[in-house]
Amino acid sequence: MSETAIVIGAGIGGLASAVRLAVKGYQVTVYEANSYPGGKLSQIEHAGFRFDAGPSLFTMPEWVDELFILAGKDASGYFQYERLQEVCRYFYEDGVELTAHSDPELFAREAAEKTGVETHRVLRHLKKSAYIYDQTAHLFLNRSLHRLSSYFNLKTLSSALNLPFLRIFTSMHKANAKALDNEHLTQLFDRYATYNGSDPYRAPGILHIIPHLEFHRGAYFPVGGMYRITESIYQLARELGVQFKFDTPVTEILRNGDRVSGIRSGANSQYADIIVCNMDVAFAYERLLPGFEAPERLKEQERSSSALIFYWGIEADFPNLLLHNIFFSSDYKAEFRTIFEDSSIFNDPTVYVNISSKHNANDAPEGMENWFVMINVPAHNGQDWKDLIPVARRAILNKLSRMLKQDIEALIVTEDILDPILIEQRTSSFRGALYGTASNKRMAAFFRHPNFNRSLKGLYFCGGSVHPGGGIPLALASARIADSLIPPAKK
Numbered sequence: 001m002s003e004t005a006i007v008i009g010a011g012i013g014g015l016a017s018a019v020r021l022a023v024k025g026y027q028v029t030v031y032e033a034n035s036y037p038g039g040k041l042s043q044i045e046h047a048g049f050r051f052d053a054g055p056s057l058f059t060m061p062e063w064v065d066e067l068f069i070l071a072g073k074d075a076s077g078y079f080q081y082e083r084l085q086e087v088c089r090y091f092y093e094d095g096v097e098l099t100a101h102s103d104p105e106l107f108a109r110e111a112a113e114k115t116g117v118e119t120h121r122v123l124r125h126l127k128k129s130a131y132i133y134d135q136t137a138h139l140f141l142n143r144s145l146h147r148l149s150s151y152f153n154l155k156t157l158s159s160a161l162n163l164p165f166l167r168i169f170t171s172m173h174k175a176n177a178k179a180l181d182n183e184h185l186t187q188l189f190d191r192y193a194t195y196n197g198s199d200p201y202r203a204p205g206i207l208h209i210i211p212h213l214e215f216h217r218g219a220y221f222p223v224g225g226m227y228r229i230t231e232s233i234y235q236l237a238r239e240l241g242v243q244f245k246f247d248t249p250v251t252e253i254l255r256n257g258d259r260v261s262g263i264r265s266g267a268n269s270q271y272a273d274i275i276v277c278n279m280d281v282a283f284a285y286e287r288l289l290p291g292f293e294a295p296e297r298l299k300e301q302e303r304s305s306s307a308l309i310f311y312w313g314i315e316a317d318f319p320n321l322l323l324h325n326i327f328f329s330s331d332y333k334a335e336f337r338t339i340f341e342d343s344s345i346f347n348d349p350t351v352y353v354n355i356s357s358k359h360n361a362n363d364a365p366e367g368m369e370n371w372f373v374m375i376n377v378p379a380h381n382g383q384d385w386k387d388l389i390p391v392a393r394r395a396i397l398n399k400l401s402r403m404l405k406q407d408i409e410a411l412i413v414t415e416d417i418l419d420p421i422l423i424e425q426r427t428s429s430f431r432g433a434l435y436g437t438a439s440n441k442r443m444a445a446f447f448r449h450p451n452f453n454r455s456l457k458g459l460y461f462c463g464g465s466v467h468p469g470g471g472i473p474l475a476l477a478s479a480r481i482a483d484s485l486i487p488p489a490k491k
Contacts, residue, residue, distance in 0.1 A: 003489040009278030011039025013463035015233040016479035017276045022240035025489035033249035038230035047414040049313040049370045050363045052226035056354040059213040060473035079232035080223040087219045088324040117182045125179045129212040167205025175205035197304025197435035199336040253288045259457040280465040281449045282430035303379035304435035306420035312371040313414035327351040349375040379431040380420040435470030451482040
């Protein structure tokens with residue numbers, strides 16, 4: 001009989017881990033507190049509209065394909081996607097509109113036309129992003145940073161020697177401002193700090209690695225919407241024999257000496273040789289490992305930002321909007337100060353609007369659009385969200401109506417809301433932080449909690465709260481790294 005493995009949580013990292021463990025020969029059971037798979041990568045359907053509930057940007061699709069290849073399947077039979085030619089449209093309060101084309105040359109030319117920044121400066125800035133990626137991805141995305149063996153190779157030595165050139169000693173904002181010398185483009189590139197819930201005025205410039213994924217590796221849209229990522233991996237896992245227990249929260253990770261021995265769910269227990277925990281690591285220690293001390297650093301780390309999301313069915317069609325749209329704050333620095341220092345919502349927030357019906361017509365009734373409207377907000381820390389949310393909603397509507405020159409509130413025919421408290425409750429994300437810890441210190445992004453526990457053999461971690469971080473690609477990478485540490489099942 002094969003060895004057994006339990007995965008706690010059916011988020012994207014947990015689903016990927018379940019597939020990998022099954023391929024390795026384990027008998028796998030996934031325990032999920034919700035009635036559905038996907039975690040944050042779920043969907044909402046209401047009044048003829050469909051919304052992807054969580055992550056809306058898709059990069060590195062090959063890391064989804066990889067799961068099917070490992071299982072000996074043709075990925076295209078389960079999952080298809082299209083590359084976006086226009087990645088995002090940016091709107092500024094002074095009337096400037098700028099489209100981020102997937103082709104760096106086109107983007108640089110438009111940036112030059114709209115902002116006056118020479119094309120060679122924009123292209124040089126993007127080339128720097130690719131250089132940082134090439135210098136760090138082999139270690140950061142593919143290996144555990146918490147094992148000495150990861151550092152004993154020539155590539156790692158080269159990266160260490162090049163640290164002064166990887167913008168580790170300056171902030172994202174300072175690096176962007178120096179390279180571009182333009183407020184519009186600096187704000188555009190500062191925004192990439194929000195991809196892992198951080199503050200560009202404090203996060204290290206090495207996070208300039210992120211634009212490379214969009215401009216060189218490409219941004220994509222899954223055919224059928226983002227939830228197809230969840231559906232396809234879930235289907236694959238089931239075909240590989242993975243068992244799923246929904247509406248079944250794990251209440252304790254059981255131990256036998258220095259080794260995990262299984263889990264408890266309510267009054268029931270199940271033995272396991274291996275446990276992979278996809279739950280937020282802070283909650284995993286607090287709720288599932290009673291009497292087991294969490295690492296001191298984990299308690300001290302600053303939480304990432306959270307989100308306030310409105311799902312609006314809009315009774316109109318906006319030809320000037322794309323799948324991804326950003327309406328920038330007039331004072332970006334004050335916005336991040338309000339989020340991270342005041343733990344509140346800025347009165348002029350940057351607004352992100354995602355409209356999947358632009359690519360998937362079935363997501364909204366004919367002549368209408370499904371708007372996923374999000375602003376960055378602080379993690380839950382005792383704020384009175386009942387007071388904050390209506391004020392934020394009014395600020396969002398005022399901003400969108402002003403910049404689009406149309407009364408947006410009058411067009412809303414259905415509405416749902418997701419706030420930090422609900423994010424915490426539905427996805428077991430500590431304090432509702434979307435990405436676990438923030439990367440507002442020089443090396444914070446590189447020293448998240450490891451994908452294993454040094455004191456408990458057989459316990460591994462994946463998902464956005466551990467190395468290498470949050471977002472779909474990094475959650476998939478965390479499953480890959482955890483998998484690299486787990487031996488094949490014994491027959």
